[in-house]
Amino acid sequence: MKFAVAPGPHTAPIASVPLTMRRVLYALTPAALAHVWFFGSGFAINFFVAAVTALVAEAAVLMLRRRPTRVPLRDGSAIVTAALLAFAIPPLTPWWIPAFGAATAIVVAKHMYGGLGRNLFNPAMVGYVVLLVSFPAELTQWIPPRMGDLDYEHLGFLAHLVYSLTGTLPPDFTIDALTRATPLDLVKEGLRSAQTYTEIRAGSLFGGVAGRGWEWINSFIALGGLYLLYTGTIRWHIPIMLLAGLLVPATLLWLIDADSFATPGFHLFSGATLLGAFFIATDPVSAAESDRGRLIYGAGIGLLTYCIRTWGGYPDGMAFSVLLMNSAVPLIDRYTRPRIYGRD
Amino acid sequence: MLIGTVVLAGLALGLCAVLVLTDRLLPAGKDPVTDRIESLLPRIQCAQCGYAGCRPYARAIAAGEADINRCPPGGEETVRQLAELLGREAVALDTTLGSANMNRVARIDEHNCIGCNRCVPVCPVDAIVGVQQTIHAVIAAHCTGCELCLAHCPVDCIDLVARDA
Amino acid sequence: MLEYTPDRRPTGGLRLPAHKEASVAQPIARGFVPRTLILALQQHQGPATTPVVSPGDRVLKGQVVARARALRSAAVHASTSGHVRTIEDRLVPSVHAVHRTRCIVIDTDGKDEPLPPGKGARWPQDPERQLKRIRDGGIVGLGGGVFPTAEKLGAHTPCKALIINGVECEPYISCDDVLMREEAEGIIDGALIMRDILSAPECIVAIERDKPQAIEAILEAGRASGDASLKLADIPTIYPTGGERQLVEMLTGEEVPSTHYPSEIGYICQNVGTAFALHRLVRAGQPLLSRIVTVAGDGVARPQNVDTPIGTPIGELIEFCGGYRGEVDRLILGGSMMGYALPNDEMPITKGGNCIIVAARSEVRQDFSERYCIRCGNCGTACPARLLPQELLRAARSDDHEMLDEFGLTDCIECGCCDVICPSQIPLTEVFRNAKFAHARYQRQHVFSAETQQRYRRHQERQRADARRGKDLQDNLRHEVETDEAARQRAIEAAIKRARQRRSHDADQD
Structure with a gap:
């Protein structure tokens, strides 16, 4: 009897890129729902716009590069980029902000470097940083969370959509009345103007450990991160070292001077700390390749984030830290190559 | 302004010093x-x-x-x-120079070799053995197929044959 | 017998579905006699054997049909009685691929008539003669590597420990497991014989933790033997801890240097099947005639372990197990990781054939569509040799041989872990396997070029030295001759004398 032959190993593969991306999206879902709950429908609109733009941009570039489009479009990597971008930008924002960010992420950060797997920098963070530097006004218009006792004027889905598309608010609403500084902004500004950390913390936007609403969204992000760890989608090296790199200096300095430095808990649950640790820095393409390298890579991001938050010009520094460490990856890889079995 | 100038100038000088020192102290490769x-x-x-x-x-x-x-x-x-x-432009191979290639080796036709010993010294890799008045032979494993010996044989008894794999 | 758990974790590796339940549920099926035997003359790593029978001869079970002439060889025996039909070239499975080799084809007569017990059945005391007996007994490594056992036991490096490998980490294969369950005393006896030949201070039997019955049986047999040098190490169930290099690292913490065998650093690894075969040879005088083969997979009616005569055509073995069931997609020799697909079932089971997987569509890899590497690094984490497969892939695809050297292509053991874990389904193992051929050619070329360069340098130096010496002599002579009349006369006389001498010398010769 004759049989067809095939090269080994014959065991079927136990992982796939689309599965990985799907898991990342599952893991982000609770946090996304929480985001919508606290900050209104803006997140959903931004995510939708970013996702559509990302897919269109991906298809267009692939066609220009004369590459097959079916497989890359279905692997979900563009959607993940769009989701991360939607988390990073303010909910109430014109439609072209997520669109521009997503297009930059896909076209410039991803395809100009050769497509998925070859990009040196994290696409979502490149998109965000380009937005942050180009449109600082739009990128700092955060609205306060929807909490019962805050004097928050609530915008419905339709109003969000209209603002996103046309830039007009319903009558009686002004953009200044709607937007507030983020907790990270408040801490930065407050400490700069010689307030003590405790005084700043007394503000109505602050909850148990960090910004109200924020702490919840970030808890859900941490939950998603634990799911990724549990399913083996990501490994512990980057998240743990990133958090350590951020929290160790935060704890030390807070212990030394509790008035001028924020608590480690505040750092942990504010801004993009947890999103960065579990979802952004763990992007395999732009991270270091060996386990040892990933320890250094993660710690570097955490440390840089703390430095930027504390002494830099921006309230949060996750995006910049990730990009800076991305650029250090070739160097890290070079010096953290594992010693081959049986060789000196 | 002044501080900035001083800092940048200092930085530039410092880095220059580092470059000069590494150039002096680290052993340079031999060409x-x-x-x-x-x-x-x-x-x-x-x-x-x-x-x-x-x-x-x-x-x-x-x-x-x-x-x-x-x-x-x-x-x-x-x-x-x-x-x-x-970092130069690749140019087409100059095909007028010769046709030596490593897939071939020289072989001496023993019937015609007169043992003149002229081919032995010209082999650049000492792949031909033999003394005067005896038949010479090529060590195939050492021969590079360079064709240099061909011209020196007065009876034209050296051929190039395919190298056994 | 001391039982212990090594306190090291294996490097890399994967936890894979075992697929062994079906075949271990049955006891070893014995007494199978095939209609045909195809005995390859080269079933081991080393030079082929020389046939000592001719077509038409009647052979008996246990009779030598091909003799081991070289040291690194092992004799081949008729595994049952019958008549030699022909001696011809056939395709036969070897360690990594099918190859064409000379085979003795025997039509069996079903009588299974053994050779009458001859003289010299007693086990010799002299080590050299012991090794010769092992060679003539046809014993080779039954784990799949088919390295001649006599060669391994005759290693010159003093042995620090004998490692009996019962790890059997690859999916589907269960022949060692059932053998340990049923023949533990024989294995322990064989292990002690090997230990004595090697004068090894200790003998470690390594078994994976997912084989509690085998561990129990070996422990019992070990205790019954009362030997203090015996130890049993239970190993975590992670593929490929059963590889020699991985096992040595796991048990001793020492790494086998890249270009060496484990025996060269004092560790001898032997498969449990080999130990049992040696026990049979020494105690019953029976050479290697059969081995346990696992017949597994969803495509066979009765998956089980069969005591299979060496040379049995695979088709007959599957027939013995109830034949094919449903649609069979692939026939794999070996496990599902390092085994390879056979083009037909007419080939024989050789000494190294530990497992036949009759695979249905659903249980083997079907999707060969490759995506792009996303640098996830899982391949590097899974690699037991601590390589970076993603970097090797890049180097292999761009034919960058220097990079292949640097990233250790030759240290790849082709275990397939990176391949299976790759989320982009990149056929890494296949790429590396092919790259190894090209790389070997490159290295040969490289060595040749470097040697040529050396020879050229020496040639030039010599020519330069010759030229210098020749010129010096001439210069001196010319100087003297031109300045001194007496010297001139002397030179002329010397020349005449030389000519005369040569003439008389030539005359003598004639």
Whole structure:
């Protein structure tokens, strides 16, 4: 009897890129729902716009590069980029902000470097940083969370959509009345103007450990991160070292001077700390390749984030830290190559 | 303004010092360019490039005196690698130089060899053995197929045959 | 017998579905006699054997049909009685691929008539003669590597420990497991014989933790033997801890240097099947005639372990197990990781054939569509040799041989872990396997070029030295001759004398 032959190993593969991306999206879902709950429908609109733009941009570039489009479009990597971008930008924002960010992420950060797997920098963070530097006004218009006792004027889905598309608010609403500084902004500004950390913390936007609403969204992000760890989608090296790199200096300095430095808990649950640790820095393409390298890579991001938050010009520094460490990856890889079995 | 100027100037000076020190203190490689060029050449010493051997040719390339397309045994592949190493444009191989290639070895026809010993000293890799008045032979494992011996045989008894794999 | 758990974790590796339940549920099926035997003359790593029978001869069970002439060889025996039909070239499975080799084809007569017990059945005391007996007994490594056992036991490096490998980490394969369950005393006895030949201070039997019955049986047999040098190490169930290099690292913490065998650093690894075969040879005088083969997979009616005569055509073995069931997609020799697919079932089971997987569509890899590497690094984490497969892939695809050297292509053991874990389904193992051929050619070329360069340098130096010496002599002579009349006369006389001498010398010769 004759049989067809095939090269080994014959065991079927136990992982796939689309599965990985799907898991990342599952893991982000609770946090996304929480985001919508606290900050209104803006997140959903931004995510939708970013996702559509990302897919269109991906298809267009692939066609220009004369590459097959079916497989890359279905692997979900563009959607993940769009989701991360939607988390990073303010909910109430014109439609072209997520669109521009997503297009930059896909076209410039991803395809100009050769497509998925070859990009040196994290696409979502490149998109965000380009937005942050180009449109600082739009990128700092955060609205306060929807909490019962805050004097928050609530915008419905339709109003969000209209603002996103046309830039007009319903009558009686002004953009200044709607937007507030983020907790990270408040801490930065407050400490700069010689307030003590405790005084700043007394503000109505602050909850148990960090910004109200924020702490919840970030808890859900941490939950998603634990799911990724549990399913083996990501490994512990980057998240743990990133958090350590951020929290160790935060704890030390807070212990030394509790008035001028924020608590480690505040750092942990504010801004993009947890999103960065579990979802952004763990992007395999732009991270270091060996386990040892990933320890250094993660710690570097955490440390840089703390430095930027504390002494830099921006309230949060996750995006910049990730990009800076991305650029250090070739160097890290070079010096953290594992010693081959049986060789000196 | 002043502080900025001082800081930047200081930085520039400091980095210059580092560069100068590393240049002085770290051992410099012995003409690494020639070595690297030579390692890309097939090193069969056929001299078809017009130089006495692969190293002289490598030296000439490094000095910018010779073109990179003068190595017939290396073929287009070597031209491409040299172009890559030196950042030059790849040019077509100069096919007028010769046809030596490493897939062939010289063989002495024992019926015709007169034992004149003229081919022995010209072999650049000592692959021909024999003393005067005896039949000579080629050590196939050492022969590079450089063709240098062909012209020196008065009875034309050296052929090039395919190298056994 | 001391039981212990090594306190090291294996490097890399994967936890894979075992697929062994079906075949271990049955006891070893014995007494199988095939209609045909195809005995390859080269079933081991080393030079082929020389046939000592001719077509038409009647052979008996246990009779030598091909003799081991070289040291690194092992004799081949008729595994049952019958008549030699022909001696011809056939395709036969070897360690990594099918190859064409000379085979003795025997039509069996079903009588299974053994050779009458001859003289010299007693086990010799002299080590050299012991090794010769092992060679003539046809014993080779039954784990799949088919390295001649005599060669391994005759290693010159003093042995620090004998490692009996019962790890059997690859999916589907269960022949060692059932053998340990049923023949533990024989295995322990064989292990002690090997230990004595090697004068090894200790003997470690390594078994994976997912084989509690085998561990129990070996422990019992070990205790019954009362030997203090015996130890049992239970190993975590992670593929490929059963590889020799991985096992040595796991048990001793020492790494086998890249270009060496484990025996060269004092560790001898032997498969449990080999130990049992040696026990049979020494105690019953029976050479290697059969081995346990696992017949597994969803495509066979009765998956089980069969005591299979060496040379049995695979088709007959599957027939013995109830034949094919449903649609069979692939026939794999070996496990599902390192085994390879056979083009037909007419080939024989050789000494190294430990497992036949009759695979249905659903249980083997079907999707060969490759995506792009996303640098996830899982391949590097899974690699037991601590390589970076993603970097090797890049180097292999761009034919960058220097990079292949640097990233250790030759240290790849082709275990397939990176391949299976790759989320982009990149056929890494296949790429590396092919790259190894090209790389070997490159290295040969590289060595040739370097040697040529050396020879050229020496040639040039010599020529330069010759030229210098020749010139010096001439210069001196010319100087003297031109300045001194007496010297001139002397030179002329010397020349005449030389000519005369040569003439008389030539005359003598004639």
